[in-house]
Amino acid sequence: MLSFTFWDILSNLLLAARWTVLLSLIAFVCGGVVGLLVLLARVSRSAVLxxxxxxxxxxxxxxxxxxxxxLIFFGLPLVGIEVTAWLAAVLALTLFTSAFLAEIWRGCVEAVPRGQWEASESLGMTYFEQMRHVVLPQALRISIPPTVGFSVQVIKGTALTSIIGFVEVTRAGTMITNATFQPFLVYGLVALIYFVLCFPLSFYAKRLERRLHVAR
Amino acid sequence: MSLVKLQGIRKSYGSNEVLKGIDLTVNEGQVVALIGRSGSGKSTLLRTINGLEEINGGALEVDGEMLRPGHTNLRALRMKVGMVFQQFNLFPHLSAIENVMLAPVVVKKQNKAEAREVAAACLAKVGLADKEKSYPDQLSGGQQQRVAIARALAMQPRVLLCDEITSALDPELVNEVLNVVRKLAEEGMTLILVTHEMRFARDVCDNLVFMHGGKIREQGEPEQLFAAPATAELSQFVGSVAFH
Incomplete structure (x- = not known):
């Protein structure tokens, strides 16, 4: 029978964790771009949008x-679009992230005082000029702590993609457990890896929050 | 020559009519104060003049730019009408000079070097040449309000609207702002102010407009209006305000 050293387990988990990080990054960047578009629609002047x-x-x-x-992984093939687990994971996480970021950012845009809109309006700026030069720069400052905080949710969300067969750190943990019969050790390490990824982000988010509260 | 002309201006919030047909003419170089109790419609009237409040009836004209109910393209009008607010509303993410430069660069498409020169001159005019690089939160209320005046002036408006611009200031900072306004008046700037500073209104304004219940009740030269109010409302109002 094959035996696994602690190092075997850890190194395989760390290799798989690369995919967790990559998936999180892609989801966050793509989700951010789509989220910005959704945000602009959400605060636009068109009632339909x-x-x-x-x-x-x-x-x-x-x-x-x-x-x-x-729905993406099993649903799209029904209409003739084949999706790999990787594509389904990226797609689902992007959509999910974009919706949450758009909503977080909408709150930030609305936190910019009405007087800022009135002042820029009275200077003759158009809606887009107001957004571009006055409102979004201020909303951006407010949005950094909750956005960084939400990135933690995205990282943890990637664990779900293990269920459709995408091999990231959770899925790797399951596979290694099946081979080693050491679920406590393996899942303990998996949890630790998530913690190491997430804790600095939430710590940083809290610090930013404090700092931006006192600064301009 | 008339610069601002309001004819039958009406404005309602739902079923509450706050402006009930206002006719008012302001000539070039005139300094006009709108006075009256809170709720009389004076701030709303001021805000209709640059389209911040949409009107429901009547028409207004500023230096040839017409505004009627339903008009949405207000850029041309707003380039002729500057506005200063009670709460300053400076852009907190920009320094004083960037606050003043922004609209000339963005709206008038001035190049940055030119806009910076104009902005520096405007800041010097309000006595803040040494504060170009300061951010709003590093300035006192009076300084912030003076930057706001410079910001409006940089667009070279034909008329400047001032909406209770000293009401949010500590008493000792009121005069530095009023002095700037006084200087603008002396230089011939057309000004329409909503103010509670009765002494200032009496000393600086050519014309006082007393509003009551959404209508203009009386108007005329300050001395005459204060000395001999024709209506009970105005004599009551004059009796209730202190000339500090």
């Missing part, structure tokens, strides 16, 4: 990420 983006956000916030993954 506001409504549609509202539905989009509600749909992704109101259903479990796991269901979104299943």
């Amino acid at each position: 506001r409504k549609l983006s509202g539905y989009y956000i509600e749909a992704f916030q109101g259903t479990p990420l796991l269901m979104q993954l299943f």
